[in-house]
Amino acid sequence: MRAEALKGHLDALLLAALEGGPRHGYAVMEALREATGGRLDLPTGTVYPALHRLADAGLISGSWSVVAGRRRRMYQLTAAGRRALAGKREAWQDFAATMSAALEGRPCPGLA
Amino acid sequence: MSGPGLIEDYRAAVAAQLPAAVADELADGLAETYDNYLRRGLGPVAAGRAAVAEFGEPAVVVAAFTRASPARRAARRLLLTGPVVGACWGAVLITGHAWTWPVPPVARVAAGMILAAVIALLAAAARMPRYRPARRAAAVACAGLTAWDLAAVAAAMVLLRHLPWPGLLAVPASASRIAFTARAMRSVLAP
Numbered sequence: 001m002r003a004e005a006l007k008g009h010l011d012a013l014l015l016a017a018l019e020g021g022p023r024h025g026y027a028v029m030e031a032l033r034e035a036t037g038g039r040l041d042l043p044t045g046t047v048y049p050a051l052h053r054l055a056d057a058g059l060i061s062g063s064w065s066v067v068a069g070r071r072r073r074m075y076q077l078t079a080a081g082r083r084a085l086a087g088k089r090e091a092w093q094d095f096a097a098t099m100s101a102a103l104e105g106r107p108c109p110g111l112a
Numbered sequence: 113m114s115g116p117g118l119i120e121d122y123r124a125a126v127a128a129q130l131p132a133a134v135a136d137e138l139a140d141g142l143a144e145t146y147d148n149y150l151r152r153g154l155g156p157v158a159a160g161r162a163a164v165a166e167f168g169e170p171a172v173v174v175a176a177f178t179r180a181s182p183a184r185r186a187a188r189r190l191l192l193t194g195p196v197v198g199a200c201w202g203a204v205l206i207t208g209h210a211w212t213w214p215v216p217p218v219a220r221v222a223a224g225m226i227l228a229a230v231i232a233l234l235a236a237a238a239r240m241p242r243y244r245p246a247r248r249a250a251a252v253a254c255a256g257l258t259a260w261d262l263a264a265v266a267a268a269m270v271l272l273r274h275l276p277w278p279g280l281l282a283v284p285a286s287a288s289r290i291a292f293t294a295r296a297m298r299s300v301l302a303p
Binding site: 048049053069 | 134136137138139140141142144167168172173174176177179180181182185201220299
């Protein structure tokens with residue numbers, strides 16, 4: 001799946017990948033790959049800048065450690081990030097239900 | 113090339129254009145990718161090639177970071193909101209008959225020139241293809257804009273009793289922009 005197809009949903013995916021606990025950038029990419037059986041293989045140039053943007057927005061926080069002699073930046077969800085993830089999940093479920101109803105020709109859940 | 117040499121070269125290539133902290137983070141990610149391929153049974157040279165292919169060539173990653181840089185983001189937002197703040201102050205000047213105010217011509221020209229320079233720098237920062245020049249342009253523009261807003265708010269406070277009603281919009285608009293610019297500067301200048 002191409003990164004462009006995820007426009008508008010990238011933040012939710014990254015927040016969800018951090019929901020289980022702190023991860024570094026490559027581990028976030030791996031988590032998304034594993035969770036989707038390899039169908040979601042986002043490039044470095046998409047994931048890392050987006051993590052920085054989410055950190056600037058206060059939705060995740062970054063902290064440095066040293067692992068095997070290398071500096072490593074770990075990210076974790078903030079309270080604002082958890083709230084944002086819950087909101088994005090709800091919005092996605094609503095969107096997915098609406099699109100499924102429209103594409104499959106059945107009444108929209110909640111309006112039936 | 114394999115292992116430490118490959119990772120050090122990669123780090124040096126990105127550090128030439130991106131902040132050191134970003135280069136360290138990317139080098140760690142590449143090292144993880146490399147180790148991952150070694151664990152899967154590839155030899156050091158093949159693992160190195162596969163790791164760079166998966167992680168992305170330095171030029172590609174640097175270009176992506178530049179497109180999403182805090183400097184470009186801040187410049188775009190300030191360019192988008194600038195006309196709103198400008199319209200508020202324009203209304204203050206028109207309704208207050210600014211042409212009758214006892215402001216020395218040199219101060220009027222200086223205010224106009226600073227604003228024009230700030231707009232030009234923001235426009236440049238929003239499009240620059242290189243990370244560091246965009247960062248410098250955005251930082252200077254943010255500093256200039258903050259100075260302009262502070263001067264405008266200070267002048268409004270001095271003239272408080274004679275301030276026309278659009279000042280009630282212009283002063284909070286400039287104050288909000290000062291707060292936004294201060295926050296943006298922290299991201300733009302992050303090491």
